[in-house]
Amino acid sequence: MADILRLENITYRYHNMIPALDNVSLSVQRGERLAVIGSNGCGKSTLLHIMNALIFPQSGEVYLEGQQATEKRLKEKAFVHFFRQRMGYLFQDPDVQLFCPTVFDELLFGPLQLGLTQEESTARVLEIMAMLQMENLKDRPSYMLSGGEKKRVALGAVLTMNPDILLLDEPGNGLDPRSYSLLVELMVALSEAGKTIIVATHDLSLIGELGCRVVVLSEQHRVEKTGSAEEIIGDEELLLRVNLIHEHVHYHGSSVHRHVHSHYLFHRHNHKESCEE
């Protein structure tokens, strides 16, 4: 399968000083599910920003369908249209993504900017609203929504643009269990519909549920390892090294337990072996 997105030797420093990414290379195939995982501050969100051409690296190249995305090319109307139509970005904080008067306007914004007619855009919006079960939010302003609703609207705003690639930055953050499982189901459905899904997360249960290819970023902002979800989740030594799981001590009655632990997936330990009376 052809690469839909390719990043070559990306290095990025905030204000030319603070390292965020160091010589990161990766490629994503059309229709693939890819997760970028790593601890806080390892550069996951920066990587997604670079993929979406919101910021540009000091060195390295980004290719979308073989076409290089540079700052200069992003000023060409035709290329912007080509680029933005193919890539949708769900931000970690939905508040920065919602800027229109109402939810309905929010969902219409993307299609209208892409040059769709009012009728085409409205039809698309109604379809997405039904899919995400948010018809009741239609006339609400975004600041009157709950955290989960905001996330749903932000995702809807991306989906109305019908992008080929979905960049999702910590999509499960702040969601209640029901909204979370709805989100996972939706991601699976989108993947089955042929969309390329790229998720930045430190939620190990999400990558397990998506069964995706995983790129692990180290705290030194480099690609530490790439592999399948099972392979990465099974590598406790790697996860400890990149600070995704940690040593944990707690009580079971009067017994003290010490074991590796992740708040999302792992709570695996042999009580008898790890017990310290």
Next chain:
Amino acid sequence: MAGHSRLAFLDRGLLAVSRLLKDTYVQWDLSSKKGLFQCFDPRLKLLFLIFFAVAISLKRDLFSEIVVMVMLLGFSLLSRLPLVAVYSRTIALGFVFGVLVSFPSACNVIVPGTVVFPLVTLTGSHDLLFYHIPRTIGFTREGLQLVALLSLRVVNSLTLCTLVLYTTPFPDLIKALRLFHLPSVVILIITLFHKYVFILACSLEEMHLSMKSRLMSSFTSAGARTWATDRMAYIYRKTHRTCEDVFGGMLSRGFTGEVRLTESAPLSRLNWIAGSALLALWFIVILL
């Protein structure tokens, strides 16, 4: 309770922030009710506001202002607005900006006229600079009428604004501004401004509460000022960072400098009928 009193200025400031948040929720709640004005298109209500604001300012007799007042009371009732809350606020402001500001003009030292309530009787009249001080100083009929007229104008104008604001969701009101051919980008800026005032007000309230929850001893005035200044700087930095993030969010959704927003739907028949009726009312008020 030294600590408490030193935090009073912070508490008062934050109380105002809480009121702003509460007002936003109240406004949303009232505008979602089923009432007369809630059924009207926001563009129609915006025109109603402008036309009647002009009428209220133009009328120079008490009778017309009373007619407008009764009409607005009727509309408020039919729109299921909480009359006590609406009128207590408008009458209080009417008292301050209408009665108190214009009250001196009720006296014949400022506005000559027929004295109806004499206050002081002097030995003779005097001229002081450009003031003529008559022998009998008191409230004149003309002066009192002027005070009543100004007070009614203030109350009517405020009731008119409240009626439109409380029956229209704020985002719809902003969108209705397109009636005046405001560019889409301006509409977007006003929307963002309103949204972020709300979000930052929420942050401010939470920061204040978190500070209070950790405060165990008295807070010195200097400490309170330092905290307030520090939080202002924090809010400024947060605003700046959010501004960049929002711009990124707009870019990622296809923003290229030109904004295309939803086209306004044509007015329904109900709104045309309501508009005609309101226009007829306006003519009646003008002709009174």
